[in-house]
Amino acid sequence: KNEVEQSPQNLTAQEGEFITINCSYSVGISALHWLQQHPGGGIVSLFMLSSGKKKHGRLIATINIQEKHSSLHITASHPRDSAVYICAVRSLSGGSNYKLTFGKGTLLTVNP
Amino acid sequence: DSGVTQTPKHLITATGQRVTLRCSPRSGDLSVYWYQQSLDQGLQFLIQYYNGEERAKGNILERFSAQQFPDLHSELNLSSLELGDSALYFCASSAGQGRNEQFFGPGTRLTVL
Numbered sequence: 001k002n003e004v005e006q007s008p009q010n011l012t013a014q015e016g017e018f019i020t021i022n023c024s025y026s027v028g029i030s031a032l033h034w035l036q037q038h039p040g041g042g043i044v045s046l047f048m049l050s051s052g053k054k055k056h057g058r059l060i061a062t063i064n065i066q067e068k069h070s071s072l073h074i075t076a077s078h079p080r081d082s083a084v085y086i087c088a089v090r091s092l093s094g095g096s097n098y099k100l101t102f103g104k105g106t107l108l109t110v111n112p
Numbered sequence: 113d114s115g116v117t118q119t120p121k122h123l124i125t126a127t128g129q130r131v132t133l134r135c136s137p138r139s140g141d142l143s144v145y146w147y148q149q150s151l152d153q154g155l156q157f158l159i160q161y162y163n164g165e166e167r168a169k170g171n172i173l174e175r176f177s178a179q180q181f182p183d184l185h186s187e188l189n190l191s192s193l194e195l196g197d198s199a200l201y202f203c204a205s206s207a208g209q210g211r212n213e214q215f216f217g218p219g220t221r222l223t224v225l
Contacts, residue, residue, distance in 0.1 A: 044216070045216065048214075105154065
């Protein structure tokens, strides 16, 4: 079982829909990152959080440390939101708390 | 633009060869991280340097090595290349030793023929 599991793997939405991507992890963590990767390949860091909730524009990220679960929400989705969204955790295992472990990503397609 | 630069953008080489990938962190960032993204394995952490010293090691093969220079740029050396080393290699940087947000470079796409 992977340390970081994302769901769904693929998501297709119509423009304007509210979108939720989920991330569950099995190890103790010091932080969780949400990343966005566009078809060209570049990776952008969206959020880094260790508790509670963060909001940036139409994006909201929440984390529940007790349940080892995080969600990324996109309100009023737009075709330009089409990308792969990747969850990554900074684990406390292995004597180093700097290592990031990644989920396999969620491919989001927003149709006009 | 994240402020992290990587060269080259694309690299095509043959099995058995050696290549060097270069990364310049954002101004002021002391940590550099290397990641590999392949179709079958996804994104994997390779290694981290902080202010010239190795800080953390991930799934880095013995054929791979890295270093961070006094001007804080970093190089990832890949030797005895195999077909399976074909991947996107990302560099990221952060201000601190690992607790800060990371900023990713555009990546180097390596193709081994």
